[in-house]
Amino acid sequence: EADIYQTPRYLVIGTGKKITLECSQTMGHDKMYWYQQDPGMELHLIHYSYGVNSTEKGDLSSESTVSRIRTEHFPLTLESARPSHTSQYLCASSEPSTGDGNTIYFGEGSWLTVV
């Protein structure tokens, strides 16, 4: 059972609004990730973090920003939402090395609709 939580699960907001998607994990994992997934499509990495005060951009260009002030918390922020940001956002975490097959745990996802 994964101890990684995302809020909100579903959100509808207007264009231009600022939104923060919350992600918390209680497993003490150093590595955390944000993925974006459109229906029927593959997950795309948009941000990741190796630990506190470490943040990197992923493969897919995103106008969102992230912060990692505490190990357990990895929020994602959109300063000015647009309809093109409508998507599912998945947070994940893992133990230090994914190279040797450590499990990556996903949250339940946050469905964002920008109108």
Added chain:
Amino acid sequence: KNQVEQSPQSLIILEGKNCTLQCNYTVSPFSNLRWYKQDTGRGPVSLTIMTFSENTKSNGRYTATLDADTKQSSLHITASQLSDSASYICVVSDRGSTLGRLYFGRGTQLTVWP
């Protein structure tokens, strides 16, 4: 270009029947291959993880195989249940960086009918 291709895109089977899902990849250098189950509107849940030296791994009614020579994997589901209806995602990790970059397939959407 590193890619992960899954087939079929979608599959409908009757409850109690078996099925096999396919995953072909071109990721190199290869590190490990994972199968995830993703229920509609939920996050993916890990089913199996296989490294280069493993060619089969089971998790209950799920059995994954890996042929690292042909770069193919399959996920076999035995005696399907209605709760097996979900998207099954193949994820391949490379060995090229400390991050262990992940390459995701688009998934096979499985529907189990009563």
